[in-house]
Amino acid sequence: MRLTIVGGGLAGCEAAWQAAERGIGVDLYEMRPEQTTGAHRTGNLAELVCSNSLGSNLPNRASGLLKEELRRLGSLLIACGDASSLPAGGALAVDRDAFSSCVQGKIENHSNIRLIRKEITNIPEAPAVFASGPLTSPKLLKALQGFSGEKQLFFYDAIAPIVHFDSINMDVAYRANRYDLSDSQDGDYINCPLNREEYQRFREALLSSKRIPLKNFEVEIESGVDAGSAQYFQGCQPVEIIAALGEKTLAFGPMRPAGLTNPRTGRWPYAVVQLRQDNLAADLYNMVGFQTNLLFGEQERVFRLIPGLENASFERYGQMHRNAYITSPSLLVESLAFKQKPGLFAAGQLSGIEGYAGNIASGLVVGINAARFIWGLAPLKLPTTTMTGALLHYISHAETKDFQPIKAMFGLLPKPEDDQHRSKKDRYSFYSQRALADLDQYLMSVEGF
Secondary structure: OOEEEEOOOHHHHHHHHHHHHOOOOEEEEOOOOOOOOOOOOOOOOOOOOOOOEEEEOOOOOHHHHHHHHHHHOOOHHHHHHHHOEEOOOOEEEEOHHHHHHHHHHHHHOOOOEEEEOOOOOOOOOOOEEEOOOOOOOHHHHHHHHHHHOOOOEEEEEEEOOEEEHHHOOOOOOEEOOHHHOOOOOOOOEEEEEEOHHHHHHHHHHHHOOOEOOHHHHOOOOOOOOOOOOOOEOHHHOOHHHHHHOOOOOOOOOOOOOOOOOEOOOOEOOOEEEEEEEOOOOOOEEEEOOOOEOEOHHHHHHHHOOOOOOOOOOEEEOOEEEEEEEOOHHHHEOOOOEEOOEEEEEEOHHHHOEOOHHHHHHHHHHHHHHHHHHHHOOOOOOOOOOOHHHHHHHHHHHOOOOOOOOEOOOHHHOOOOOOOOOOOHHHHHHHHHHHHHHHHHHHHHHOOOO
């Protein structure tokens, strides 16, 4: 019996690898490059569309804990991320091409995996995994809608611009990590400082700039949803939307200067725009937190008002696209199998998990659970004290009324049973230590892991 997996993104590739490593024959379907999504640039597997950062690597951060759990669970994609990492302070940032090449090479050379370049437009026979991502094709979305009986949900997601390093004015910009949290002497981030007047001028230009109409990004699917009413994912709002929320929302958000001392002044600037290395050659840098839907010409005009980017040359402009996801709490059980058809699974952002590491985690668990389903074994049920287990529990048990994709956060974990009063730092360290200890203990008890 072979396993069908739809989607060659992060979740789909991780699921394929985990099932194949357990002796299951896998047919992995990816519609690119014959069919495009409007956001992907290549037909490569595991292409990173938005940021090149997989989040914090620090053990007392939610994302850092999640990645450490994935390392212990044998994640292929986290291993590829570690192998293609770039300097990024305490975060795991990767060279996009090297990361994708690592994943694709492993998938293509696995004897149990057959990669098929073809669009799937109908519900496949079980066992199967839907990991087609937030940019699932309209035809498959219609099939999923008919299968689930639910209206398709969506939010708008945006991509940040990438600039050429040699176009950054380093006489103005400076290298630094926030609060010097890095082993690098020079600093892994390039910082463009703004004083109050420069910040206000930039914000006013941002607010008055022209945007690409949202209708250009609509997926043509008869969902019954009012496509004209924009719904933005809170973790990835366009910078112009953040600016409109208040005079200082940018300065306390993506342009927060705290801990970024300017060596030329010895002080924190009023606001700052950070740039993070985007490839191994270090000739491309992306604008951290600057997802946008401005017209391309407006991006050049407005972003060149940022000190240090006066002559910025753009490798890629920011853009926006619509992301689809299902109402997981009403459709999925904790193993991420559909309630109405246990042999069908969903993984990745389509299932309601946000963030690269979260997508990988869902793919890992689904790949293992699909293999266990075929072998007649009980699915994994990771402790909810682990970040992976807590994510899966949330998306299968949350209230459906305001359900939206969620990323790793310590608020998902159960509070300590003791009554000790811990500082925030100590509480997060406790959560991490407890999670890893519980994960290790659980894995020792799992038959056939």
